[in-house]
């Protein structure tokens with residue numbers, strides 16, 4: 001946290017931390033003073049700097065964010081599966097329907113593979129005959 005207070009000599013606004021104990025605040029005019037956060041006089045004529053910290057370059061961090069988001073999603077799925085019994089019925093139905101879709105996709109794939117292999121075996125047999 002920072003305090004903004006005018007320099008007692010020149011009046012220029014100075015910004016300094018108040019959560020790091022006693023600090024020496026130096027002004028461009030050459031004046032310096034010790035800011036003691038425990039001294040209530042320090043806060044006279046000062047304002048707290050409540051501005052949120054500057055946002056990082058978002059676009060640069062977007063990829064990182066997406067990756068983090070994906071990991072969080074995976075973890076939430078893991079959590080849901082682990083706590084399946086205590087989930088609300090709507091969530092349970094959702095999970096079951098997703099599992100059924102995945103299972104049916106695997107089944108379809110298996111049928112396709114099986115029919116292909118059966119077809120090729122039949123072809124080979126006919127060649128033998």
Ligand SMILES: [Zn+2]
Nearest residue numbers: 007010027029
């Ligand atoms: Zn000054």
